[in-house]
Amino acid sequence: MTTQTVLAAAGGVSGGEEVTFWILAPLALIGAIGMVVARNAVHSALWLVLTMLCLGVFYVLQAGPFIGMVQIIVYTGAIMMLFLFVLMLVGRDSSDSLIETLRGQRVAAVLLGVGFAGLVGGGLYRALDGVPAVGLEQANAEGNVQGIARLLFTKYVFAFELTSALLITAAVGAMVLAHVERRKADKMDQVATMKARFAPGNYPGPKPGPGVFATSSSVATPARLPDGRLSERSIPEILPVRELTAEETSLKGTDQ
Amino acid sequence: MNAVYLAQDPTLADFGKDPWWLVLIKVVFAFGVAVMATLLGVWFERRVVGRMAVRPGPNQAGPFGLLQTLADGLKMAFKEDILPKAADKVVFFFAPTISVICAVTALSVVPFGPMVSIFGHQTPLQVTDVPVAVLVLLACSSMGIYGIVLGGWASGSTYPLLGGLRSTAQMISYEVAMGLSIVAVFMTAGTMSTSGIVAAQGDATRLTIAGMEVPAPGWYAILLLPSFIIFFISTVGETNRAPFDLPEAESELVAGYMTEYSSLKFALYMLSEYVAMVTMSAVTTTLFLGGWRAPWPITLWEGANSGWWPMLWFFGKVIALVFVFVWLRGTLPRLRYDQFMRFGWKVLLPINLVWILVLAGLRSIEDWQTKDRLLVTGVAAGVLLLATLLWPSRGKAPKPSPQEKADSRPHGSFPLPPMDLQVPPSPRTKRVVAEREPANVAAGSDSREV
Numbered sequence: 001m002t003t004q005t006v007l008a009a010a011g012g013v014s015g016g017e018e019v020t021f022w023i024l025a026p027l028a029l030i031g032a033i034g035m036v037v038a039r040n041a042v043h044s045a046l047w048l049v050l051t052m053l054c055l056g057v058f059y060v061l062q063a064g065p066f067i068g069m070v071q072i073i074v075y076t077g078a079i080m081m082l083f084l085f086v087l088m089l090v091g092r093d094s095s096d097s098l099i100e101t102l103r104g105q106r107v108a109a110v111l112l113g114v115g116f117a118g119l120v121g122g123g124l125y126r127a128l129d130g131v132p133a134v135g136l137e138q139a140n141a142e143g144n145v146q147g148i149a150r151l152l153f154t155k156y157v158f159a160f161e162l163t164s165a166l167l168i169t170a171a172v173g174a175m176v177l178a179h180v181e182r183r184k185a186d187k188m189d190q191v192a193t194m195k196a197r198f199a200p201g202n203y204p205g206p207k208p209g210p211g212v213f214a215t216s217s218s219v220a221t222p223a224r225l226p227d228g229r230l231s232e233r234s235i236p237e238i239l240p241v242r243e244l245t246a247e248e249t250s251l252k253g254t255d256q
Numbered sequence: 257m258n259a260v261y262l263a264q265d266p267t268l269a270d271f272g273k274d275p276w277w278l279v280l281i282k283v284v285f286a287f288g289v290a291v292m293a294t295l296l297g298v299w300f301e302r303r304v305v306g307r308m309a310v311r312p313g314p315n316q317a318g319p320f321g322l323l324q325t326l327a328d329g330l331k332m333a334f335k336e337d338i339l340p341k342a343a344d345k346v347v348f349f350f351a352p353t354i355s356v357i358c359a360v361t362a363l364s365v366v367p368f369g370p371m372v373s374i375f376g377h378q379t380p381l382q383v384t385d386v387p388v389a390v391l392v393l394l395a396c397s398s399m400g401i402y403g404i405v406l407g408g409w410a411s412g413s414t415y416p417l418l419g420g421l422r423s424t425a426q427m428i429s430y431e432v433a434m435g436l437s438i439v440a441v442f443m444t445a446g447t448m449s450t451s452g453i454v455a456a457q458g459d460a461t462r463l464t465i466a467g468m469e470v471p472a473p474g475w476y477a478i479l480l481l482p483s484f485i486i487f488f489i490s491t492v493g494e495t496n497r498a499p500f501d502l503p504e505a506e507s508e509l510v511a512g513y514m515t516e517y518s519s520l521k522f523a524l525y526m527l528s529e530y531v532a533m534v535t536m537s538a539v540t541t542t543l544f545l546g547g548w549r550a551p552w553p554i555t556l557w558e559g560a561n562s563g564w565w566p567m568l569w570f571f572g573k574v575i576a577l578v579f580v581f582v583w584l585r586g587t588l589p590r591l592r593y594d595q596f597m598r599f600g601w602k603v604l605l606p607i608n609l610v611w612i613l614v615l616a617g618l619r620s621i622e623d624w625q626t627k628d629r630l631l632v633t634g635v636a637a638g639v640l641l642l643a644t645l646l647w648p649s650r651g652k653a654p655k656p657s658p659q660e661k662a663d664s665r666p667h668g669s670f671p672l673p674p675m676d677l678q679v680p681p682s683p684r685t686k687r688v689v690a691e692r693e694p695a696n697v698a699a700g701s702d703s704r705e706v
Binding site for chain 2: 066078082199
């Protein structure tokens with residue numbers, strides 16, 4: 001039993017706890033505001049990381065060290081990291097534009113947001129003001145981690161398993177949607193490529209360049225094979241094979 | 257005798273009672289360990305790798321070249337600090353500090369020794385301990401990734417960005433394997449506090465073999481060998497050390513995430529890398545190698561695990577592990593990225609899960625009668641053995657002979673010479689030999705040579 005647990009159970013606030021709170025609470029708020037205000041997506045994510053870290057410390061202060069550390073490891077360390085991963089792949093220049101597409105939307109959003117925050121904060125304050133904290137002592141009687149483990153694996157085991165099944169389903173679903181299955185036969189290794197190259201019907205040498213033995217050096221002019229035929233392999237597939245007319249090949253009279 | 261040892265073991269109740277100056281001393285000590293570890297670690301690594309490559313390594317500055325790192329560090333500090341034009345200035349500045357802070361913070365929950373007396377205060381040789389100390393370590397290592405990723409991103413350059421993204425994927429993947437191997441430790445020790453885990457490895461169970469009481473090994477490296485191996489491999493991945501140093505693969509990415517860094521910021525990255533290596537070695541020692549407890553032959557001496565001596569054992573183990581890190585670097589080539597990821601997700605993770613399942617099974621039948629226990633274990637082992645023996649294996653198709661392969665080629669293929677081709681001796685060579693006149697006829701005794 002740590003001293004923190006005892007203090008929190010007694011409903012008292014120790015000096016250290018108060019100091020930590022008053023340092024970290026403004027930081028958490030700054031992080032939250034910065035997250036909304038920042039125009040660069042990565043900066044936004046970093047502000048959110050700050051808020052989450054502060055929340056993690058708050059959990060530890062409230063005699064929940066396990067949940068605090070899990071908050072830091074899972075949310076800050078893994079989930080936000082994946083967010084960053086995506087943001088960085090999107091590109092670093094993807095800042096928000098300041099042009100309002102809906103007129104007055106920003107003002108309305110600010111008003112509604114502040115109003116909602118006020119409602120929630122006021123409601124919580126009125127509901128919890130003067131309510132003493134009880135039961136923390138009993139909950140942490142055999143240690144914080146052990147207490148959580150006991151609840152998770154006895155009373156809430158069904159909910160716990162359901163949640164994990166849900167998460168697994170989501171992960172597998174995302175993989176199925178995003179994964180492009182390549183069959184083994186589609187993969188050409190070096191040996192297979194060489195075999196295909198020397199298979200009958202395939203010319204193993206390099207492709208003839210366009211315009212070779214031709215009347216024009218245009219990429220649209222196919223190469224001529226030694227027997228005089230035109231080689232379709234020498235020009236891109238989107239271009240039709242054709243011979244230039246006499247008018248096209250004759251001098252234009254511009255280089256006099 | 258045992259009771260004396262146990263009394264030395266700090267418990268969670270022993271923490272949080274130090275006066276402020278003692279806390280300050282401990283914090284400064286931990287920080288000093290980190291910095292000294294870097295200074296000596298770089299030297300150590302260069303000397304050892306040099307020895308492995310049959311060359312002396314740094315041996316000019318100071319005795320044995322010990323001051324080489326100091327000189328390098330000073331030089332680095334006086335170099336020009338370059339800020340790339342495309343860099344995100346604030347993040348570029350903060351990224352290396354995040355790395356260092358996280359690496360150093362992890363040392364605060366590592367126990368260096370048992371209860372000792374410092375200026376009359378009985379206090380554990382550990383900055384602090386919490387009920388979730390091992391999770392603090394994990395949190396530090398997962399926050400440390402931010403330093404690398406942000407450094408890579410903020411440089412505004414392609415190679416650093418690629419290095420940063422690689423390291424994200426790498427460290428998150430290997431953190432999963434690492435976390436799972438720690439689960440086995442939690443299950444066996446029954447606690448997450450580092451001092452508790454060290455204490456749990458101390459009270460060895462005693463086996464009675466042929467009437468003799470033999471203390472069974474208590475180190476989790478022996479009891480939980482698969483976890484130990486996987487954990488150590490993951491720490492190598494987590495610290496970006498060779499053979500897993502893909503974020504800074506110089507043959508592909510110049511220097512990875514620190515390409516654009518110079519001067520002190522670069523030095524900070526170096527610092528964090530070496531501190532992370534030492535921290536990870538210290539954590540491995542704590543979790544699996546008995547922490548500050550003396551290894552077996554030394555424990556015959558009664559005072560081995562009390563007073564200041566354990567610190568010596570602790571640092572001995574840490575140095576041994578750091579040597580393994582360096583050894584790996586000197587021995588193994590770098591993995592390709594897909595090989596590395598496959599190894600983490602398809603080898604380490606499944607083995608770990610199966611091992612945890614087996615361990616949980618063993619723990620749950622611990623209280624049974626010996627007969628029942630043997631029966632259950634035997635049946636499980638038998639079923640497993642039968643399954644491996646009778647598992648249908650895909651029969652290998654017989655290899656076609658060269659003639660069959662030649663016959664099976666489609667019509668119009670490149671012509672092949674006949675398989676039984678005997679190259680007849682050229683009649684021309686014979687004629688040349690026959691017609692050649694003997695050389696050096698007049699040279700006398702040496703005329704045997706034709």
